[in-house]
Amino acid sequence: MVPQTEGTLRWEAAHVGAEEAVQGTGAFIYWNAPMRDGDVEAQIAVVDRIASGNYKGLVLAPDQALALVTPVRRAVARGIPVVIIASPLDVPPGGNLFYVVNDDAVGGRIAAERVAEALHGSGSVAILGVDPDFAGILERVRIFESVLAARYPHISVIEKRLGSPNAAHEQQVAQETIDEHPHLDMIVAMNGSSIDGALSALSSEPSSRHILLVGFDTDNPANIDNPHVVCIIQEDTRSMGRDAVRAILDKLDGRPVQPQTLIPPVVITRSNLNSAQVVRMWSQDWTLGRMQWSRLP
Amino acid sequence: MTSVLHFCRRRSASLFAGLFGLALAVCAIVALLAWRRSPRRGLPYHDSFAAGKADEWKAFGGTWELADGGIRNDSDERGAKLVTGSPWWRNYTIEADVYLLGVSGDAGLLIRSSKEEEGVNAYSGYYAGVRTSDNSLVLGRADHGWQEETQRYPVANGIHPFQWYHLKLVAVGCEIAVSVGTTAQHDQTAFGISDPQCIASGRAGLRSYSSGSIWRNVFVRPATHQDIVEMLRKGSSHEPLLANTSEALSPNSPEALRDLEREQGLDAPVDRNVGNTRAQSIHSLLLASSAKPVRAMVRGVVVLTTPRLYVQDSSGGMYVSQYSGPPLRVGDDVEVRGEVHPGNFSSRMDHSAVQLLWGRSPVPPLSVTALQASTGRYDSTFIELHGLLTAKSRGPNDKLILDLNDGSQSFRAILNPGRSGALLSKLQLNSLLRLRGICVSDPSLTHNLTPFVLLLPSNEDLDVISGPPWWSTGHILALGISTALLAIISVILYHRIVDWRLRAILDERSRLAHEMHDTLAQSFAGIGFQLQAISNGVPKYMSQLHEQVELARDLVRHSHEEARRSIATLRAEALESEDVLGALEHCARRMVGNHMVVVATETQGDRRQIPLRTKDTLFRIGQEAVANAIRHAESSRISLRMVWADDKVTLYIEDDGIGFDPGSTSSGFGIRGMRRRAHAIAATLHIVSRAGAGASVWIEAPLPPRVTLASWPRILWKSMMEAWRHARTARTIGSHLYRG
Incomplete structure (x- = not known):
């Protein structure tokens, strides 16, 4: 299983989901990922190593929609079932290639509805963190804009900026956007780093107290308590990890597997932050997995 | 019968010696394996960081360099590891002083580590560290995935960056315990776990997560259950954990920089939107006036800290000299204010104040060719390029200097001393290398010998793509x-x-x-x-x-x-124990039996050891000649004479019988056989006989030359030719050669 990176809330949750799926099956999860966000080269190296190793399946959260196509094709050609999670590649599913991905169309629609609700149907929006490396982000941006245009004509998208996994860069971009558009009402941050960058810029700019934020996929639950935040639309990586591993096990057992499964995102607000659904989604409870230790007296 | 017994005894002795040798070899291998797998091999261990040596450590990620008497990882990568020791170490303790360089993340120690790869949790083993985000002591197990003890063990007074902590991790049986304290007072907070399906053995190591760190005084010792009991007993007292302030601080030590940071208020929450001054692009500093000093502010990412500080943004890089600020790591986002000195290709900023904005991952290098780098366009920028290693040497301050070529361009790469020691011996000339470093065209470094030099941040920034041809x-x-x-x-x-x-x-x-x-x-x-x-x-x-x-x-x-x-x-037993002449005489006397024939022998020259094949051939030819003399020649005297020379031996068989015509068909078969035998050992057969005048048969066989230092190639060549000729002859003649 190769997530985009490790040690973050989203991807550790995916690992918990995967461990949950293999519980009692005798299967073992090999878990490795690049040591930093956006390190496509390192991710390709891990995928190639797995494809040439003695593994029965591969679950991959690609760091880049295009660059991972060839390594994934190589793995599929070797007869390894591959499940793509989070954001799709630029190839359709089929054969030994399956998708268990975030339903970005739903995410985009929810974002448009929440923005409209917060702005009461009128205002200006800046979209930050548009990262073309992720097909899912482009999809959610497209749906978001089309829903706004169709249903809320008085809400206009006045700025759209490219993004990256680099929070410092995102903060700079947010700062420039706020400076250039003093009457901006809403920021829609398309990924975790753009949420961090935008909140950092908003927090240090007294004149931007009125600006609200709807964001996607944070790794920091504390962001939800930030007064600028309307909601965070979070991909359910735990369910993705679980369903992806189950798809591999089903495929290996000869059971039918859906070529594509869409996992709806979860909307997190201050009011449901401690709800069972959100707590479960972010749970790091390893008792499901292999840890059976006890504390020494 | 005696010779058969002798032969059997000799065989038995050889067999016994062979078996004894084999048993010795097996014992040696078993002993070697046992020694290699010994859980105590290499223990106790103490690092030599202060002496500038760390060759026994292997890095998995990170940028590891020796500094301040310890080893330092400047990278914010998640899960950079450095391991050492034997994979068979079982019950032991590792302890070290740990110093966090980042405001977030953790750093600590690995125990019983194996299957290490690059990756956040890509190893099997136990990790314990100090974490700033929740001020706690962390202990968990990695099996290519992280499983952490869920109960938090907060450390009194919290965990702070830029402060030394003493961390100790013990594994005995399936019990793992960890403690943390100050460098003066160890084991102030401690806890342990029992893992029924524990990892039984593995190496020791250092690891950091999302934070640069420094480790020093790394000790690894054998441990017993009593060590765990003692550690937990001390740690249960939960005395307040206070930073050790008694150590003398060197002006450039992290502690000193930490004090500086405190003085400047840099440890307070950072305002990431400093002032109203707009940050300039680094490239635009080149347009600053060179007539009078201009102050400017730039934002960028640290790409090198030692020996010089280089900062880079999307437009280019610059050298920051005489700066004040917090300890910096590669990958830090910083804001630099200072006096601009534009150069030919890049600028230098003096009297600078550096403020840390974000800790983040290092920027990737720009991939260029040496030709592109030599234009100056990439001066002070983090680049990656290839080069063929033409020379390697040690420079001033023990720095490793590599001379490289790429196409028409030559350049130098400079690496700080420390972990480059192992690299110097490992690198082979004419290897193709991939290097990542800061391209610097400063004449004080190039000495105008090359268009640029490459300052390598660490050993990990050099890869051998292919060895020499x-x-x-x-x-x-x-x-x-x-x-x-x-x-x-x-x-x-x-x-x-x-x-x-x-x-x-x-x-x-x-x-x-x-x-x-x-x-x-x-x-x-x-x-x-x-x-x-x-x-x-x-x-x-x-x-x-x-x-x-x-x-x-x-x-x-x-x-x-x-x-x-x-x-x-x-x-033929005689041949085994006697010389040819003796064996032939023995055989002739037996053949003569009751006949009144005198057999006389004579030897001339110094006898030498001759190959068995030559010996046998001489014996068989002599035997045939003696048999002819007895059967057909009616001779009364047979003379056997052996003449030894330096390079040949000649056997004469002469009789005084009725003689024969060597050319007649009746004598052909025996003589043909003798000639074939002689030919097989490159010998020459001579037969002289006349009716009524007896017969003389003599055979001249070459002897192997005496081996000297000068003569062995000639001898080898001759032997090979002879072997080849003999093999060909043997093929032609077939196996009947030895049928008698």
Whole structure:
């Protein structure tokens, strides 16, 4: 299983989901990922190593929609079932290639509805963190804009900026956007780093107290308590990890597997932050997995 | 019989010696394996960081360099590891002083680590560290995935960056315990776990997560259960954890910088939107006035900290000298304010104040060619390029200097001392390298010898893409020597095999001789006695019957003699223990039997050891000649003479019999056989005879030359040619050569 990176809330949750799926099956999860966000080269190296190793399946959260196509094709050609999670590649599913991905169309629609609700149907929006490396982000941006245009004509998208996994860069971009558009009402941050960058810029700019934020996929639950935040639309990586591993096990057992499964995102607000659904989604409870230790007296 | 016993005894002795040697070898291998797998091999261990040595450590991610008497990882990568020791270490403790360089993340120690790869949790083992985000002591297990003890163990007074902590991790059986304290007072907070399906053994290591860190005083020692009990007892007191302030701080130490940071208020939450001054792009500083100093502010990412601080943004890079600010790591996002000095290709900023904005991952290098780098366009920028290593040396301050070529361009790469020690010996000239570093065109570094130099941040920024081509002088020499050795071994083996085959034939002949002696010869004797008895019993008047019985007795006697001669020619034990002449004399006397023939022998020259094949051939030819002299020549004297020279031996067989015509067809078969045998050992056969004047047969066989340092190539060549010629002859002639 190769997530985009490790040690973050989203991807550790995916690992918990995967461990949950293999519980009692005798299967073992090999878990490795690049040591930093956006390190496509390192991710390709891990995928190639797995494809040439003695593994029965591969679950991959690609760091880049295009660059991972060839390594994934190589793995599929070797007869390894591959499940793509989070954001799709630029190839359709089929054969030994399956998708268990975030339903970005739903995410985009929810974002448009929440923005409209917060702005009461009128205002200006800046979209930050548009990262073309992720097909899912482009999809959610497209749906978001089309829903706004169709249903809320008085809400206009006045700025759209490219993004990256680099929070410092995102903060700079947010700062420039706020400076250039003093009457901006809403920021829609398309990924975790753009949420961090935008909140950092908003927090240090007294004149931007009125600006609200709807964001996607944070790794920091504390962001939800930030007064600028309307909601965070979070991909359910735990369910993705679980369903992806189950798809591999089903495929290996000869059971039918859906070529594509869409996992709806979860909307997190201050009011449901401690709800069972959100707590479960972010749970790091390893008792499901292999840890059976006890504390020494 | 004696020689058979002797041969058997010798075989047994060889077999015993062989078995003894084999047993010794097996014991040595077992002992070596046992030593390698010993859980105490290499223990206790103490690092040599202060002495500038860390060759025994292996890095998995991170940028590891020796600094301030410890080892420092400047990278914010998640899960950078550095491991050492034996994978068979079982019950031991690792302890070290740990210093966090980042405001978020953690750093600590690994125990029982194995299967390490690059990756956040890509290893099997236990990790314990101090974490700033929740001020806690962390303990968990990685199996290519992280499982952490869920209960938090907060450390009194919290965990702060830029402060030394003493961390200790013990593993005994399936119990793992960890403690943290100050450098003055260890084990102030401690806890342990029992893991029933524990990882039993592995290496020790250092690891950081999302934060740079420094480690020093790394000790690894064998541990017992008592160590865990003691640690938990001390740690349960939960005395307040106070930072150790008693240590003297060097001006450049992290502690000193930390104090500086405090003085400047840099440890307070950072305002990431400093002032109203707009940050300039680094490239735009080149347009600053060179007539009067201009102050400017830039934002960028740290790409190198030692020996110089370089900062880079999307437009380019610059050198920051005489700066004040917090300890920096590669990858930090910083804001730099200072006095701009534009250069030809990049700028330098003096009297700078550096403020840390974000800690983040290092920027990737720009991939360029040496030709592109030599234009100055990438001056002060983090680049990656390839080069062919042409020379390596140590420069001032023990820095590693590599001279490289890429196409038409030459350049130098400079690496700080410390972990470069192992690299210097490992790198082979003419290897193709991939290097990542800061491209600097500053003449104070290039000395105008190359258009630029590359300052490498760490060992991990140098990869060997391919080694030198195999046809180097050394390799060709090695190939030549190997070929020569192989040829020598082949020749020796060939001769050995021929000897073994010959010995087998001799053994078989000997067995046949014994068989004939015990059956055929005895039967002939018995028949002779029976015929004698018949003859005695037949009345004298039956003269015709007497004549017929007497004829039968003559035939039996003749056959008996023939059989005895055959036995004599087949017996070869003599060759094993005697020289050719002695064996031939022995054989001739047996063949002569009751005949009145004198056998005389004579040796001239110094006798030498000769190959068994030559010995056998001389013996067989001599035997044939002696047999001819006895059977056909009616001779009264047979003379056997052996003449030894430096390079040859000659065997003469002369008789005073009736002689023969060597060219006649009746004598052809025996002589043809003798000639074939002589040819097989590159010997020459001479036969001189005249009717009524006896016969002289002599054979000149070459002797192996005496081996000297100067003569061995010639000898080897000659031996190979001889072996080849012999193999060809043997193929042509077939196996009948040794049929007698």
